[in-house]
Amino acid sequence: MTFTYHRTVRFIETDAAGVVYFSRLLEWSHEVYETSLIASGIDPQRFFSRSQAWVTPIVETGAKFFQPMTCGDRLEIVMRVESVFTSEFRCDYEFFFEGSQREFHTAQAFTRHVCIDTETRKRRSLPDELIAWLQVFVDP
Amino acid sequence: MTFTYHRTVRFIETDAAGVVYFSRLLEWSHEVYETSLIASGIDPQRFFSRSQAWVTPIVETGAKFFQPMTCGDRLEIVMRVESVFTSEFRCDYEFFFEGSQREFHTAQAFTRHVCIDTETRKRRSLPDELIAWLQVFVDP
Amino acid sequence: MTFTYHRTVRFIETDAAGVVYFSRLLEWSHEVYETSLIASGIDPQRFFSRSQAWVTPIVETGAKFFQPMTCGDRLEIVMRVESVFTSEFRCDYEFFFEGSQREFHTAQAFTRHVCIDTETRKRRSLPDELIAWLQVFVDP
Amino acid sequence: MTFTYHRTVRFIETDAAGVVYFSRLLEWSHEVYETSLIASGIDPQRFFSRSQAWVTPIVETGAKFFQPMTCGDRLEIVMRVESVFTSEFRCDYEFFFEGSQREFHTAQAFTRHVCIDTETRKRRSLPDELIAWLQVFVDP
Numbered sequence: 001m002t003f004t005y006h007r008t009v010r011f012i013e014t015d016a017a018g019v020v021y022f023s024r025l026l027e028w029s030h031e032v033y034e035t036s037l038i039a040s041g042i043d044p045q046r047f048f049s050r051s052q053a054w055v056t057p058i059v060e061t062g063a064k065f066f067q068p069m070t071c072g073d074r075l076e077i078v079m080r081v082e083s084v085f086t087s088e089f090r091c092d093y094e095f096f097f098e099g100s101q102r103e104f105h106t107a108q109a110f111t112r113h114v115c116i117d118t119e120t121r122k123r124r125s126l127p128d129e130l131i132a133w134l135q136v137f138v139d140p
Numbered sequence: 141m142t143f144t145y146h147r148t149v150r151f152i153e154t155d156a157a158g159v160v161y162f163s164r165l166l167e168w169s170h171e172v173y174e175t176s177l178i179a180s181g182i183d184p185q186r187f188f189s190r191s192q193a194w195v196t197p198i199v200e201t202g203a204k205f206f207q208p209m210t211c212g213d214r215l216e217i218v219m220r221v222e223s224v225f226t227s228e229f230r231c232d233y234e235f236f237f238e239g240s241q242r243e244f245h246t247a248q249a250f251t252r253h254v255c256i257d258t259e260t261r262k263r264r265s266l267p268d269e270l271i272a273w274l275q276v277f278v279d280p
Numbered sequence: 281m282t283f284t285y286h287r288t289v290r291f292i293e294t295d296a297a298g299v300v301y302f303s304r305l306l307e308w309s310h311e312v313y314e315t316s317l318i319a320s321g322i323d324p325q326r327f328f329s330r331s332q333a334w335v336t337p338i339v340e341t342g343a344k345f346f347q348p349m350t351c352g353d354r355l356e357i358v359m360r361v362e363s364v365f366t367s368e369f370r371c372d373y374e375f376f377f378e379g380s381q382r383e384f385h386t387a388q389a390f391t392r393h394v395c396i397d398t399e400t401r402k403r404r405s406l407p408d409e410l411i412a413w414l415q416v417f418v419d420p
Numbered sequence: 421m422t423f424t425y426h427r428t429v430r431f432i433e434t435d436a437a438g439v440v441y442f443s444r445l446l447e448w449s450h451e452v453y454e455t456s457l458i459a460s461g462i463d464p465q466r467f468f469s470r471s472q473a474w475v476t477p478i479v480e481t482g483a484k485f486f487q488p489m490t491c492g493d494r495l496e497i498v499m500r501v502e503s504v505f506t507s508e509f510r511c512d513y514e515f516f517f518e519g520s521q522r523e524f525h526t527a528q529a530f531t532r533h534v535c536i537d538t539e540t541r542k543r544r545s546l547p548d549e550l551i552a553w554l555q556v557f558v559d560p
Binding site for chain 1: 148150151152154158167170171174175178183184185188189210211212213
Binding site: 151210 | 431432435436439441443490491
């Protein structure tokens with residue numbers, strides 16, 4: 001299953017070349033991730049704080065750009081999630097201009113997250129709330 | 141009349157003190173301004189480019205902070221606009237936690253914009269499309 | 281006394297109008313503030329964390345813009361600090377193009393900070409390390 | 421040959437988890453790239469504008485994170501550049517804590533740039549000023 005999110009490109013996200021600055025794509029990817037967590041009932045203030053037993057930092061990211069985006073563009077972003085190991089998951093994001101054909105995406109990105117113990121900084125298995133979130137995305 | 145906008149605080153907008161970094165409030169103010177322009181039929185790509193005869197840069201801004209905001213908070217932002225001279229307008233923004241009483245705002249901000257000729261950099265009167273946008277906000 | 285800081289305008293700090301996005305000025309102001317704290321021996325990681333007894337959030341800010349700045353511009357930023365009450369201080373920032381006359385600044389900004397107890401969120405007097413930092417800026 | 425750059429982590433670059441937000445690494449990478457262009461005599465305002473015959477947008481980027489960074493950390497960033505085709509080049513960035521051993525980097529990143537004609541959006545060979553910049557990085 002996928003999670004779909006809609007977003008308008010803001011003026012601050014453009015640069016003097018008149019188009020979107022490249023790393024904004026990764027901020028938007030994280031925004032989709034946050035929104036999907038909230039949609040599955042997770043409290044983002046607690047989830048992203050240092051005060052719980054585990055954290056899920058991004059250990060790798062990447063993006064490809066196919067078409068420039070500019071201020072006011074309406075984007076449709078489609079996220080897919082998969083667990084990689086018991087301690088790791090990966091999110092893939094595809095970016096489309098709203099209303100365009102799904103074959104022609106404007107960009108794509110991914111983030112890879114590892115679950116670690118906050119104290120020891122060692123890998124540990126994903127907590128139940130993340131497993132529940134992941135299962136929303138698993139095809140039956 | 142006012143323009144009301146809703147927004148969720150994102151993780152990137154917080155800092156290591158656990159709350160929203162102060163200047164984010166001004167980015168959100170501009171986001172509300174952009175959204176109100178789009179709502180009145182203005183194309184933001186053209187409006188915010190250098191290729192037209194006039195621009196409306198911000199010449200002054202300010203903000204006051206009453207309560208900290210954090211990741212996941214749902215905000216309601218209310219914008220009021222007034223023309224100051226034929227060449228100038230001012231936007232006021234009030235920030236509330238969604239669902240809270242209107243007497244208790246979390247922050248407020250303003251931006252003051254002057255319309256200038258792109259070539260000469262001298263003040264000129266507001267173009268028709270901005271006057272139309274302003275009139276949406278004028279009480280009858 | 282004043283604290284002087286030099287900085288180059290980055291590409292990400294410009295927008296599709298070809299010039300610096302307005303709220304970047306406040307990020308630069310905070311960067312100067314941080315640098316002055318480090319220069320007086322303060323550890324910024326500890327200072328800006330939630331784990332100590334007090335914090336000094338910004339309760340008010342403002343800026344005025346006189347000339348547009350663009351990618352690659354070299355700026356000289358001059359900070360002045362004054363204590364307002366025993367629980368409050370204010371930083372003023374003036375922005376110049378490097379090598380220009382001091383009468384012609386490109387922008388100015390300020391931040392007003394209040395010292396509060398982390399637990400009770402009530403005002404308290406400035407801690408010794410901030411008083412020491414302030415005294416660097418006091419004229420003899 | 422390599423280009424080495426030093427930088428302090430700013431408060432705004434941290435998030436509520438207390439460490440650097442992941443996509444900041446790519447902003448810093450671009451800052452190193454800009455600085456190396458300026459060092460080779462290129463005017464960044466012209467280079468990054470839409471008004472010349474060619475542009476060199478980023479078509480792909482990526483990053484890996486090995487250790488968290490936090491406010492006030494002093495970083496040493498080492499950039500290597502290689503031309504891939506006559507129309508394409510790639511920049512690799514390695515991030516170290518200042519004073520640490522070169523075997524232990526905190527993160528790494530890359531950006532891949534393609535030179536295109538501003539009008540036709542088709543690939544073209546790199547302009548002379550970029551070839552000159554690239555040759556600075558070529559070992560004899």
